[in-house]
Amino acid sequence: MMNSARFSVGMQGIAVSERAYQQAVGFARERVQSRPVDGSARAAVTIIHHPDVKRMLMTMRALTEGARAVAYVAAAASDAAHQHPDEAVRRQNQAFYEFLVPVVKGWSTELSIDVTSLGVQVHGGMGFIEETGAAQHYRDARILPIYEGTTAIQANDLIGRKTLRDGGAVARAICAQIAETEAALGKHGCTAFTAVQAQLAKGRAALEDVVAFVVANAKSDPNAVFAGSVPYLKLCGIVFSGWQFGRAMLAADAKRAEDPAFHDAKIATAHFFAEHILSQASALRDAVVSGGAPVNALTAEQF
Numbered sequence: 417m418m419n420s421a422r423f424s425v426g427m428q429g430i431a432v433s434e435r436a437y438q439q440a441v442g443f444a445r446e447r448v449q450s451r452p453v454d455g456s457a458r459a460a461v462t463i464i465h466h467p468d469v470k471r472m473l474m475t476m477r478a479l480t481e482g483a484r485a486v487a488y489v490a491a492a493a494s495d496a497a498h499q500h501p502d503e504a505v506r507r508q509n510q511a512f513y514e515f516l517v518p519v520v521k522g523w524s525t526e527l528s529i530d531v532t533s534l535g536v537q538v539h540g541g542m543g544f545i546e547e548t549g550a551a552q553h554y555r556d557a558r559i560l561p562i563y564e565g566t567t568a569i570q571a572n573d574l575i576g577r578k579t580l581r582d583g584g585a586v587a588r589a590i591c592a593q594i595a596e597t598e599a600a601l602g603k604h605g606c607t608a609f610t611a612v613q614a615q616l617a618k619g620r621a622a623l624e625d626v627v628a629f630v631v632a633n634a635k636s637d638p639n640a641v642f643a644g645s646v647p648y649l650k651l652c653g654i655v656f657s658g659w660q661f662g663r664a665m666l667a668a669d670a671k672r673a674e675d676p677a678f679h680d681a682k683i684a685t686a687h688f689f690a691e692h693i694l695s696q697a698s699a700l701r702d703a704v705v706s707g708g709a710p711v712n713a714l715t716a717e718q719f
Protein backbone atom coordinates (compact mmCIF):
# COMPACT_ATOMS: atom_id res chain seq x y z
CA MET A 417 0.00 0.00 0.00
CA MET A 418 2.80 2.44 0.91
CA ASN A 419 4.68 1.68 -2.34
CA SER A 420 1.56 2.53 -4.31
CA ALA A 421 0.89 5.73 -2.32
CA ARG A 422 4.50 6.88 -2.68
CA PHE A 423 4.56 6.08 -6.40
CA SER A 424 1.34 8.09 -6.85
CA VAL A 425 2.75 11.15 -5.08
CA GLY A 426 5.80 10.91 -7.36
CA MET A 427 3.37 11.02 -10.30
CA GLN A 428 1.77 14.14 -8.79
CA GLY A 429 5.21 15.78 -8.93
CA ILE A 430 5.59 14.84 -12.59
CA ALA A 431 2.05 16.04 -13.42
CA VAL A 432 2.40 19.46 -11.79
CA SER A 433 5.83 19.85 -13.46
CA GLU A 434 4.32 19.08 -16.88
CA ARG A 435 1.52 21.61 -16.31
CA ALA A 436 4.00 24.28 -15.20
CA TYR A 437 6.14 23.56 -18.29
CA GLN A 438 3.23 23.79 -20.72
CA GLN A 439 2.07 27.04 -19.17
CA ALA A 440 5.59 28.52 -19.25
CA VAL A 441 5.97 27.59 -22.94
CA GLY A 442 2.62 29.25 -23.69
CA PHE A 443 3.66 32.45 -21.92
CA ALA A 444 7.13 32.49 -23.51
CA ARG A 445 5.54 32.28 -26.98
CA GLU A 446 3.45 35.40 -26.31
CA ARG A 447 5.50 37.71 -24.10
CA VAL A 448 7.52 40.25 -26.14
CA GLN A 449 10.62 41.63 -24.42
CA SER A 450 14.11 42.70 -25.64
CA ARG A 451 15.93 42.33 -28.93
CA PRO A 452 17.70 39.03 -29.74
CA VAL A 453 21.40 38.81 -28.76
CA ASP A 454 22.37 37.59 -32.25
CA GLY A 455 21.01 40.75 -33.92
CA SER A 456 18.59 38.73 -36.07
CA ALA A 457 15.78 41.26 -35.46
CA ARG A 458 15.81 45.02 -34.81
CA ALA A 459 12.64 44.94 -32.74
CA ALA A 460 11.89 43.12 -29.49
CA VAL A 461 10.94 39.46 -29.91
CA THR A 462 8.94 36.93 -27.93
CA ILE A 463 11.05 35.72 -25.00
CA ILE A 464 11.13 32.10 -26.24
CA HIS A 465 13.91 33.27 -28.59
CA HIS A 466 16.28 34.28 -25.74
CA PRO A 467 18.88 31.61 -24.90
CA ASP A 468 18.32 31.80 -21.13
CA VAL A 469 14.56 31.36 -21.51
CA LYS A 470 15.27 28.32 -23.71
CA ARG A 471 17.62 27.03 -21.01
CA MET A 472 14.88 27.34 -18.38
CA LEU A 473 12.30 25.66 -20.61
CA MET A 474 14.74 22.87 -21.52
CA THR A 475 15.52 22.31 -17.83
CA MET A 476 11.80 22.05 -17.02
CA ARG A 477 11.19 19.75 -19.98
CA ALA A 478 14.22 17.50 -19.42
CA LEU A 479 13.69 17.04 -15.68
CA THR A 480 10.02 16.20 -16.22
CA GLU A 481 10.58 13.80 -19.14
CA GLY A 482 13.39 12.01 -17.33
CA ALA A 483 11.37 11.53 -14.14
CA ARG A 484 8.35 10.37 -16.14
CA ALA A 485 10.45 7.75 -17.95
CA VAL A 486 11.82 6.41 -14.64
CA ALA A 487 8.29 6.26 -13.20
CA TYR A 488 7.01 4.33 -16.25
CA VAL A 489 9.90 1.86 -15.98
CA ALA A 490 9.00 1.38 -12.30
CA ALA A 491 5.33 0.86 -13.20
CA ALA A 492 6.27 -1.75 -15.84
CA ALA A 493 8.43 -3.56 -13.26
CA SER A 494 5.50 -3.57 -10.84
CA ASP A 495 3.28 -5.13 -13.54
CA ALA A 496 5.91 -7.79 -14.29
CA ALA A 497 6.37 -8.45 -10.57
CA HIS A 498 2.65 -9.30 -10.36
CA GLN A 499 1.91 -10.88 -13.74
CA HIS A 500 5.03 -12.51 -15.20
CA PRO A 501 4.63 -16.32 -15.46
CA ASP A 502 8.21 -16.98 -14.27
CA GLU A 503 8.65 -16.80 -10.48
CA ALA A 504 12.33 -15.75 -10.73
CA VAL A 505 11.46 -12.88 -13.11
CA ARG A 506 8.65 -11.79 -10.79
CA ARG A 507 11.06 -11.64 -7.84
CA GLN A 508 13.70 -9.75 -9.84
CA ASN A 509 11.12 -7.16 -10.96
CA GLN A 510 9.76 -6.77 -7.44
CA ALA A 511 13.25 -5.99 -6.11
CA PHE A 512 13.86 -3.51 -8.96
CA TYR A 513 10.48 -1.83 -8.37
CA GLU A 514 11.09 -1.54 -4.63
CA PHE A 515 14.47 0.07 -5.24
CA LEU A 516 12.86 2.60 -7.60
CA VAL A 517 9.89 3.60 -5.41
CA PRO A 518 11.77 5.96 -3.01
CA VAL A 519 13.52 7.46 -6.04
CA VAL A 520 10.27 8.04 -7.95
CA LYS A 521 8.70 9.60 -4.84
CA GLY A 522 11.69 11.59 -3.59
CA TRP A 523 13.27 12.71 -6.86
CA SER A 524 10.07 13.48 -8.83
CA THR A 525 8.71 15.62 -5.99
CA GLU A 526 11.98 17.44 -5.21
CA LEU A 527 12.42 18.36 -8.88
CA SER A 528 8.79 19.54 -9.08
CA ILE A 529 9.78 22.40 -6.74
CA ASP A 530 12.61 23.40 -9.10
CA VAL A 531 10.48 23.00 -12.23
CA THR A 532 7.51 24.98 -10.89
CA SER A 533 9.90 27.64 -9.53
CA LEU A 534 11.40 27.96 -13.02
CA GLY A 535 7.84 28.26 -14.31
CA VAL A 536 7.42 31.36 -12.12
CA GLN A 537 10.79 32.68 -13.34
CA VAL A 538 9.86 32.30 -17.03
CA HIS A 539 6.81 34.49 -16.31
CA GLY A 540 9.03 37.21 -14.77
CA GLY A 541 7.01 39.63 -12.63
CA MET A 542 3.80 38.10 -13.98
CA GLY A 543 4.80 34.88 -12.21
CA PHE A 544 4.17 36.67 -8.93
CA ILE A 545 0.67 37.68 -10.02
CA GLU A 546 -1.96 35.14 -8.93
CA GLU A 547 -4.01 35.41 -12.14
CA THR A 548 -1.32 33.72 -14.25
CA GLY A 549 -1.56 30.52 -12.14
CA ALA A 550 2.23 29.99 -12.21
CA ALA A 551 2.65 30.53 -8.46
CA GLN A 552 -0.22 28.11 -7.76
CA HIS A 553 1.82 25.25 -9.30
CA TYR A 554 4.83 26.22 -7.15
CA ARG A 555 2.67 26.20 -4.01
CA ASP A 556 0.99 22.90 -4.97
CA ALA A 557 4.41 21.29 -5.57
CA ARG A 558 5.77 22.36 -2.17
CA ILE A 559 3.74 19.78 -0.21
CA LEU A 560 4.79 16.84 -2.38
CA PRO A 561 8.25 16.16 -0.85
CA ILE A 562 6.62 16.29 2.60
CA TYR A 563 3.59 14.01 2.64
CA GLU A 564 3.68 10.21 2.27
CA GLY A 565 7.14 10.39 3.88
CA THR A 566 9.50 13.34 3.51
CA THR A 567 12.44 13.10 1.11
CA ALA A 568 14.73 12.19 4.03
CA ILE A 569 12.43 9.28 4.93
CA GLN A 570 12.53 8.04 1.31
CA ALA A 571 16.31 8.40 1.38
CA ASN A 572 16.61 6.49 4.67
CA ASP A 573 14.58 3.70 3.04
CA LEU A 574 16.84 3.79 -0.03
CA ILE A 575 19.90 3.31 2.16
CA GLY A 576 18.47 0.94 4.75
CA ARG A 577 16.02 -1.50 3.20
CA LYS A 578 16.94 -0.99 -0.45
CA THR A 579 20.77 -0.87 -0.39
CA LEU A 580 22.15 -2.31 2.85
CA ARG A 581 19.79 -5.23 3.24
CA ASP A 582 21.14 -6.99 0.12
CA GLY A 583 24.67 -5.54 0.36
CA GLY A 584 24.07 -3.30 -2.68
CA ALA A 585 23.19 -6.20 -5.02
CA VAL A 586 20.15 -4.59 -6.72
CA ALA A 587 21.95 -1.24 -7.01
CA ARG A 588 24.93 -2.91 -8.70
CA ALA A 589 22.63 -4.91 -11.02
CA ILE A 590 21.03 -1.62 -12.14
CA CYS A 591 24.50 -0.17 -12.78
CA ALA A 592 25.30 -3.19 -14.98
CA GLN A 593 22.16 -2.50 -17.04
CA ILE A 594 23.17 1.16 -17.37
CA ALA A 595 26.59 0.05 -18.70
CA GLU A 596 24.77 -1.93 -21.43
CA THR A 597 22.95 1.23 -22.53
CA GLU A 598 26.28 3.10 -22.56
CA ALA A 599 27.73 0.45 -24.90
CA ALA A 600 24.75 0.78 -27.27
CA LEU A 601 25.11 4.58 -27.29
CA GLY A 602 28.85 4.21 -28.02
CA LYS A 603 28.15 2.27 -31.22
CA HIS A 604 26.21 5.19 -32.67
CA GLY A 605 28.98 7.74 -33.16
CA CYS A 606 26.96 11.03 -33.47
CA THR A 607 27.83 13.95 -31.15
CA ALA A 608 24.68 13.82 -29.01
CA PHE A 609 24.96 10.05 -28.50
CA THR A 610 28.67 10.23 -27.61
CA ALA A 611 27.99 13.07 -25.16
CA VAL A 612 25.19 11.18 -23.43
CA GLN A 613 27.34 8.04 -23.30
CA ALA A 614 30.23 9.97 -21.67
CA GLN A 615 28.04 11.66 -19.04
CA LEU A 616 26.15 8.43 -18.35
CA ALA A 617 29.43 6.56 -17.80
CA LYS A 618 30.56 9.24 -15.32
CA GLY A 619 27.19 9.21 -13.57
CA ARG A 620 27.15 5.40 -13.32
CA ALA A 621 30.71 5.40 -11.93
CA ALA A 622 29.64 8.02 -9.35
CA LEU A 623 26.71 5.82 -8.34
CA GLU A 624 28.93 2.73 -8.04
CA ASP A 625 31.30 4.71 -5.76
CA VAL A 626 28.41 5.84 -3.58
CA VAL A 627 26.92 2.33 -3.27
CA ALA A 628 30.36 0.97 -2.28
CA PHE A 629 30.75 3.79 0.28
CA VAL A 630 27.30 3.20 1.79
CA VAL A 631 27.78 -0.57 2.06
CA ALA A 632 31.31 -0.25 3.52
CA ASN A 633 30.58 2.47 6.09
CA ALA A 634 26.97 2.19 7.27
CA LYS A 635 27.85 0.07 10.32
CA SER A 636 31.07 1.82 11.36
CA ASP A 637 29.96 5.42 10.64
CA PRO A 638 26.15 5.60 10.21
CA ASN A 639 26.03 9.38 10.79
CA ALA A 640 28.38 10.00 7.85
CA VAL A 641 26.43 7.65 5.56
CA PHE A 642 22.99 9.01 6.46
CA ALA A 643 24.27 12.59 6.08
CA GLY A 644 24.54 11.72 2.38
CA SER A 645 21.17 9.96 2.09
CA VAL A 646 19.32 12.68 0.17
CA PRO A 647 22.28 13.41 -2.17
CA TYR A 648 22.36 9.61 -2.82
CA LEU A 649 18.65 9.65 -3.68
CA LYS A 650 19.14 12.65 -6.00
CA LEU A 651 22.11 10.93 -7.63
CA CYS A 652 19.90 7.90 -8.32
CA GLY A 653 17.21 10.18 -9.77
CA ILE A 654 19.67 11.91 -12.07
CA VAL A 655 21.50 8.78 -13.22
CA PHE A 656 18.34 6.71 -13.74
CA SER A 657 16.80 9.59 -15.73
CA GLY A 658 19.98 9.83 -17.82
CA TRP A 659 19.82 6.07 -18.38
CA GLN A 660 16.21 6.31 -19.63
CA PHE A 661 17.15 9.25 -21.86
CA GLY A 662 19.92 7.05 -23.32
CA ARG A 663 17.38 4.31 -24.08
CA ALA A 664 14.88 6.88 -25.39
CA MET A 665 17.33 8.45 -27.82
CA LEU A 666 18.24 5.01 -29.23
CA ALA A 667 14.53 4.30 -29.74
CA ALA A 668 13.97 7.78 -31.22
CA ASP A 669 16.85 7.26 -33.65
CA ALA A 670 15.40 3.93 -34.81
CA LYS A 671 11.97 5.49 -35.45
CA ARG A 672 13.15 8.91 -36.64
CA ALA A 673 11.64 8.64 -40.15
CA GLU A 674 8.12 8.26 -38.69
CA ASP A 675 8.13 11.73 -37.10
CA PRO A 676 11.48 13.57 -37.43
CA ALA A 677 10.47 16.68 -35.43
CA PHE A 678 9.29 14.66 -32.41
CA HIS A 679 12.23 12.26 -32.40
CA ASP A 680 14.85 14.97 -33.01
CA ALA A 681 13.39 16.88 -30.03
CA LYS A 682 13.69 13.73 -27.90
CA ILE A 683 17.36 13.34 -28.88
CA ALA A 684 18.07 17.05 -28.24
CA THR A 685 16.36 16.84 -24.83
CA ALA A 686 18.49 13.80 -23.93
CA HIS A 687 21.63 15.68 -24.97
CA PHE A 688 20.58 18.70 -22.88
CA PHE A 689 19.86 16.49 -19.87
CA ALA A 690 23.30 14.88 -20.11
CA GLU A 691 25.25 18.15 -20.32
CA HIS A 692 23.23 20.25 -17.86
CA ILE A 693 21.83 17.78 -15.31
CA LEU A 694 23.56 14.38 -15.51
CA SER A 695 26.86 16.29 -15.33
CA GLN A 696 25.97 17.13 -11.69
CA ALA A 697 26.39 13.46 -10.70
CA SER A 698 30.04 13.71 -9.70
CA ALA A 699 29.29 16.65 -7.36
CA LEU A 700 26.60 14.57 -5.62
CA ARG A 701 29.07 11.68 -5.35
CA ASP A 702 31.56 13.96 -3.60
CA ALA A 703 28.85 15.25 -1.23
CA VAL A 704 28.08 11.66 -0.15
CA VAL A 705 31.59 10.20 -0.06
CA SER A 706 33.44 13.23 1.40
CA GLY A 707 30.69 15.41 2.82
CA GLY A 708 29.55 13.48 5.88
CA ALA A 709 32.09 14.93 8.31
CA PRO A 710 31.20 18.63 7.73
CA VAL A 711 27.46 17.86 7.98
CA ASN A 712 28.02 16.37 11.44
CA ALA A 713 30.76 18.77 12.58
CA LEU A 714 28.61 21.17 14.63
CA THR A 715 27.06 20.07 17.92
CA ALA A 716 23.34 20.82 18.39
CA GLU A 717 24.36 23.78 20.57
CA GLN A 718 26.56 25.28 17.85
CA PHE A 719 23.62 25.84 15.47
Ligand SMILES: Cc1cc2nc3c(=O)[nH]c(=O)nc-3n(C[C@H](O)[C@H](O)[C@H](O)COP(=O)(O)OP(=O)(O)OC[C@H]3O[C@@H](n4cnc5c(N)ncnc54)[C@H](O)[C@@H]3O)c2cc1C
Binds near residue numbers: 559566567569572
Ligand atom coordinates in the same frame (compact mmCIF):
# COMPACT_ATOMS: atom_id res chain seq x y z
C1 LIG B 1 -1.40 19.06 3.38
C2 LIG B 1 -1.05 17.81 4.15
C3 LIG B 1 -1.84 16.67 3.99
C4 LIG B 1 -1.55 15.51 4.72
N1 LIG B 1 -2.36 14.42 4.54
C5 LIG B 1 -2.16 13.33 5.33
C6 LIG B 1 -3.04 12.21 5.27
O1 LIG B 1 -4.02 12.20 4.50
N2 LIG B 1 -2.79 11.13 6.06
C7 LIG B 1 -1.72 11.11 6.92
O2 LIG B 1 -1.53 10.11 7.62
N3 LIG B 1 -0.87 12.17 6.99
C8 LIG B 1 -1.06 13.27 6.23
N4 LIG B 1 -0.21 14.34 6.33
C9 LIG B 1 0.93 14.27 7.26
C10 LIG B 1 2.22 14.03 6.53
O3 LIG B 1 2.33 12.71 6.05
C11 LIG B 1 3.38 14.39 7.48
O4 LIG B 1 3.34 15.80 7.67
C12 LIG B 1 4.74 13.98 6.90
O5 LIG B 1 4.88 12.58 6.85
C13 LIG B 1 5.90 14.55 7.73
O6 LIG B 1 5.76 14.20 9.07
P1 LIG B 1 5.82 15.36 10.18
O7 LIG B 1 4.93 16.47 9.78
O8 LIG B 1 5.57 14.70 11.49
O9 LIG B 1 7.30 15.91 10.09
P2 LIG B 1 8.55 15.43 10.95
O10 LIG B 1 8.61 13.91 10.96
O11 LIG B 1 8.57 16.11 12.26
O12 LIG B 1 9.73 15.97 10.03
C14 LIG B 1 10.31 17.27 10.16
C15 LIG B 1 11.64 17.28 9.44
O13 LIG B 1 12.52 16.34 10.06
C16 LIG B 1 13.00 15.40 9.14
N5 LIG B 1 13.12 14.09 9.75
C17 LIG B 1 12.28 13.49 10.61
N6 LIG B 1 12.71 12.27 10.93
C18 LIG B 1 13.88 12.07 10.26
C19 LIG B 1 14.83 11.02 10.19
N7 LIG B 1 14.67 9.86 10.84
N8 LIG B 1 15.92 11.17 9.39
C20 LIG B 1 16.10 12.32 8.72
N9 LIG B 1 15.25 13.37 8.77
C21 LIG B 1 14.15 13.25 9.52
C22 LIG B 1 11.96 15.38 8.03
O14 LIG B 1 12.52 14.94 6.79
C23 LIG B 1 11.54 16.84 7.98
O15 LIG B 1 12.42 17.59 7.19
C24 LIG B 1 -0.44 15.51 5.60
C25 LIG B 1 0.35 16.64 5.73
C26 LIG B 1 0.06 17.79 5.04
C27 LIG B 1 0.94 19.02 5.25
